[in-house]
Amino acid sequence: MALIVQKYGGTSVGTIERIRNVARRAIKTKEQGHSVIVVVSAMAGETDRLIGLAQQITDLPDEREYDVLVSTGEQVSVALLAITLHSMGNSAVSFLGHQIKIQTDSAFSKARILNIDSERIMNSLDHGTIVIVAGFQGVDEDNNITTLGRGGSDTTAVAVAAALNADVCEIYTDVDGVYTTDPNICSDARKLEKISYDEMLEMASLGAKVLQIRSVELAKKYNVSIHVRSSLSDNTGTIVTKEDEEMEKVMVSGVTYNQNEAKITILRVPDKPGVASKIFTPITEANINVDMIIQNTSTDGYADLTFTVPKADFKKALGIVQKTAKELNAVDVLSDPNIAKVSIVGAGMRSHAGVASKMFTVLANVGVNIMMISTSEIKISCVIDAKFTELAVRVLHETFELSKSDVSQE
Amino acid sequence: MALIVQKYGGTSVGTIERIRNVARRAIKTKEQGHSVIVVVSAMAGETDRLIGLAQQITDLPDEREYDVLVSTGEQVSVALLAITLHSMGNSAVSFLGHQIKIQTDSAFSKARILNIDSERIMNSLDHGTIVIVAGFQGVDEDNNITTLGRGGSDTTAVAVAAALNADVCEIYTDVDGVYTTDPNICSDARKLEKISYDEMLEMASLGAKVLQIRSVELAKKYNVSIHVRSSLSDNTGTIVTKEDEEMEKVMVSGVTYNQNEAKITILRVPDKPGVASKIFTPITEANINVDMIIQNTSTDGYADLTFTVPKADFKKALGIVQKTAKELNAVDVLSDPNIAKVSIVGAGMRSHAGVASKMFTVLANVGVNIMMISTSEIKISCVIDAKFTELAVRVLHETFELSKSDVSQE
Numbered sequence: 030m031a032l033i034v035q036k037y038g039g040t041s042v043g044t045i046e047r048i049r050n051v052a053r054r055a056i057k058t059k060e061q062g063h064s065v066i067v068v069v070s071a072m073a074g075e076t077d078r079l080i081g082l083a084q085q086i087t088d089l090p091d092e093r094e095y096d097v098l099v100s101t102g103e104q105v106s107v108a109l110l111a112i113t114l115h116s117m118g119n120s121a122v123s124f125l126g127h128q129i130k131i132q133t134d135s136a137f138s139k140a141r142i143l144n145i146d147s148e149r150i151m152n153s154l155d156h157g158t159i160v161i162v163a164g165f166q167g168v169d170e171d172n173n174i175t176t177l178g179r180g181g182s183d184t185t186a187v188a189v190a191a192a193l194n195a196d197v198c199e200i201y202t203d204v205d206g207v208y209t210t211d212p213n214i215c216s217d218a219r220k221l222e223k224i225s226y227d228e229m230l231e232m233a234s235l236g237a238k239v240l241q242i243r244s245v246e247l248a249k250k251y252n253v254s255i256h257v258r259s260s261l262s263d264n265t266g267t268i269v270t271k272e273d274e275e276m277e278k279v280m281v282s283g284v285t286y287n288q289n290e291a292k293i294t295i296l297r298v299p300d301k302p303g304v305a306s307k308i309f310t311p312i313t314e315a316n317i318n319v320d321m322i323i324q325n326t327s328t329d330g331y332a333d334l335t336f337t338v339p340k341a342d343f344k345k346a347l348g349i350v351q352k353t354a355k356e357l358n359a360v361d362v363l364s365d366p367n368i369a370k371v372s373i374v375g376a377g378m379r380s381h382a383g384v385a386s387k388m389f390t391v392l393a394n395v396g397v398n399i400m401m402i403s404t405s406e407i408k409i410s411c412v413i414d415a416k417f418t419e420l421a422v423r424v425l426h427e428t429f430e431l432s433k434s435d436v437s438q439e
Numbered sequence: 440m441a442l443i444v445q446k447y448g449g450t451s452v453g454t455i456e457r458i459r460n461v462a463r464r465a466i467k468t469k470e471q472g473h474s475v476i477v478v479v480s481a482m483a484g485e486t487d488r489l490i491g492l493a494q495q496i497t498d499l500p501d502e503r504e505y506d507v508l509v510s511t512g513e514q515v516s517v518a519l520l521a522i523t524l525h526s527m528g529n530s531a532v533s534f535l536g537h538q539i540k541i542q543t544d545s546a547f548s549k550a551r552i553l554n555i556d557s558e559r560i561m562n563s564l565d566h567g568t569i570v571i572v573a574g575f576q577g578v579d580e581d582n583n584i585t586t587l588g589r590g591g592s593d594t595t596a597v598a599v600a601a602a603l604n605a606d607v608c609e610i611y612t613d614v615d616g617v618y619t620t621d622p623n624i625c626s627d628a629r630k631l632e633k634i635s636y637d638e639m640l641e642m643a644s645l646g647a648k649v650l651q652i653r654s655v656e657l658a659k660k661y662n663v664s665i666h667v668r669s670s671l672s673d674n675t676g677t678i679v680t681k682e683d684e685e686m687e688k689v690m691v692s693g694v695t696y697n698q699n700e701a702k703i704t705i706l707r708v709p710d711k712p713g714v715a716s717k718i719f720t721p722i723t724e725a726n727i728n729v730d731m732i733i734q735n736t737s738t739d740g741y742a743d744l745t746f747t748v749p750k751a752d753f754k755k756a757l758g759i760v761q762k763t764a765k766e767l768n769a770v771d772v773l774s775d776p777n778i779a780k781v782s783i784v785g786a787g788m789r790s791h792a793g794v795a796s797k798m799f800t801v802l803a804n805v806g807v808n809i810m811m812i813s814t815s816e817i818k819i820s821c822v823i824d825a826k827f828t829e830l831a832v833r834v835l836h837e838t839f840e841l842s843k844s845d846v847s848q849e
Contacts, residue, residue, distance in 0.1 A: 045495040082519060085455040087526035094525065097533055098518035101511040108508035109492060115504065116497035123507055127537055128582050172538050
């Protein structure tokens with residue numbers, strides 16, 4: 030008998046009929062002899078409806094009260110699921126953030142979970158009751174309601190799994206696992222059986238939208254196995270877990286891409302201390318996240334500096350940089366919103382040499398120019414012209430033989 | 440400087456624009472130098488929407504989870520009002536049942552308030568903050584969410600006023616006070632300046648729909664002055680307060696009517712112990728509330744027994760009674776759904792003789808036959824043919840000079 034946490038997103042509880050499906054799956058898991066905790070999000074569209082009400086009042090709603098408002102979405106979901114389970118003859122109980130003391134800091138709308146009181150949950154499980162936990166919400170030390178940010182229900186699920194030492198945290202989505210790359214681009218993209226936390230973190234932050242990054246960080250910290258799987262089938266999905274020997278044998282686990290960034294270059298700024306700070310401080314103060322930054326080597330006391338920002342902030346960032354460029358007497362500011370970041374991710378890169386050069390060579394062979402490069406221990410990212418995205422993804426997927434099963438790569 | 444509790448119903452917070460009006464009124468009260476606590480209901484239609492979701496699942500939703508569901512309505516309202524007050528530059532904070540420990544028993548859907556922790560409210564008021572409290576909801580001793588039943592926000596407001604020893608509890612509605620009778624029937628119906636708790640209780644239970652009965656009982660118990668007034672104007676409404684000398688001088692304060700009952704008569708049942716019990720036990724077991732019961736004097740060992748039930752339960756009750764009548768060998772069962780109960784209410788009846796006979800006489804004079812009579816210390820009710828309702832109300836209103844101001848009746 031295992032303790033299983035199941036998390037269902039807004040689409041999975043979007044209608045009463047879908048809530049019935051969630052109930053049936055929870056009952057089936059219970060009938061297999063397991064203890065079941067279900068974490069649910071708000072019904073699809075509900076959070077947006079609530080945000081819409083607040084926006085009718087003001088563009089900048091008070092943060093504490095905003096969380097009081099949006100947390101009702103999950104409260105409705107847990108109640109409806111509990112009512113459904115009861116109507117099917119099962120014992121079930123819903124818990125809100127304050128009832129099981131999902132304690133967070135006071136950063137409204139983006140709070141972090143500090144602690145969960147497992148006693149009341151354990152007690153219900155011991156009585157054979159299916160426990161339903163509202164995702165996305167918690168309370169701070171003054172019992173004010175807080176929320177964890179978009180996708181926060183994933184984090185709730187992992188935190189509950191960690192607090193109760195669950196055997197697995199199943200995250201149900203509309204895809205049946207984590208793929209080697211986007212199946213819409215590569216028809217031979219393959220579902221991964223396993224992926225390490227670090228690889229998943231790189232995949233998530235690089236553009237795969239399966240799991241919220243913070244939930245993976247938390248899972249890594251507390252060693253919670255995540256099973257990403259489809260709510261529409263019984264197929265096994267992808268297990269996100271700690272790195273093992275088998276994974277290390279695999280050079281590259283996946284190819285990801287991100288077309289949501291834009292590139293800005295400042296030509297010929299003086300190459301001396303404090304210049305980068307002068308350029309990036311006003312951008313940071315405008316709450317714009319800079320992703321990659323590249324500065325070429327200075328030859329004559331001047332350097333070119335290139336960086337990427339989210340496309341949504343592109344115009345704002347450009348305006349700020351043009352002002353700074355003038356102050357620094359830079360020669361010109363170039364910009365390009367039509368870029369893509371293509372990345373390869375793999376825990377095996379730590380022990381395999383030559384992965385990067387192989388990536389650069391294969392892109393060159395098909396005529397794709399690399400504008401920027403950024404690397405970490407387990408990933409290599411290249412910024413290229415957006416129009417080459419699909420080509421680059423396909424050729425990298427083929428080169429690293431990702432359509433073949435994990436072991437065959439040894 | 441006074442401490443004022445203001446309660447706004449679902450219609451008053453039914454749209455964002457109306458919520459703005461509530462905010463303006465709260466601010467105005469505060470700017471007059473008062474401390475302000477606002478209690479709000481769910482937006483009009485929201486509770487029905489939530490109930491509709493539950494009913495899509497089952498006719499008999501689990502009671503605990505039903506309260507988790509419907510309590511979200513008030514949570515949305517308090518958040519939106521707080522966001523509105525902040526957007527207008529005011530300090531405001533919302534509190535849910537669990538945050539100020541509105542402790543109730545565990546009777547889900549019809550819980551009774553046992554205690555309120557005033558400390559957090561007082562602390563906010565001391566900082567000049569407008570406090571917003573979610574109506575209708577509380578928590579039991581295990582921190583399960585409970586609700587107080589339809590109209591429960593009135594009760595929350597009075598309970599908060601009692602706990603904080605407020606100077607007045609203002610209940611805002613779409614009428615501007617309590618009237619001597621229904622203005623739709625009597626064009627010269629007059630708004631009462633004052634009414635006693637007991638009179639208000641009789642008025643409320645007899646058909647005037649201004650205040651939830653339990654809130655008046657609570658106000659009487661803790662001596663909370665209620666000011667029933669309109670959210671659409673600044674006019675003074677009606678003060679519901681403890682009986683004073685002036686009130687006792689007034690014989691009759693109001694005329695009410697109720698057309699939602701039906702009458703059932705059993706002819707010639709044996710007049711011996713246990714018969715009434717045999718008739719009413721199965722009705723009670725079917726959860727039907729019997730209102731008036733009349734049994735005539737027995738002359739030959741047999742009696743006729745007449746009683747009224749809610750019209751909604753009429754057919755069900757009739758079926759039960761016909762079965763019982765057969766068992767008791769009663770001669771026949773008569774029934775009449777076209778009846779009305781017309782009542783006069785007044786604290787002064789305690790000290791004035793002849794009020795009842797005056798009522799009977801005036802009804803007889805206009806040809807209205809009285810079918811049943813029921814009296815209490817401060818009210819007299821007559822059941823009559825429904826078609827005479829308006830006539831009876833008008834003639835009683837005129838006879839007891841209710842269109843004239845209170846003092847002129849001395």
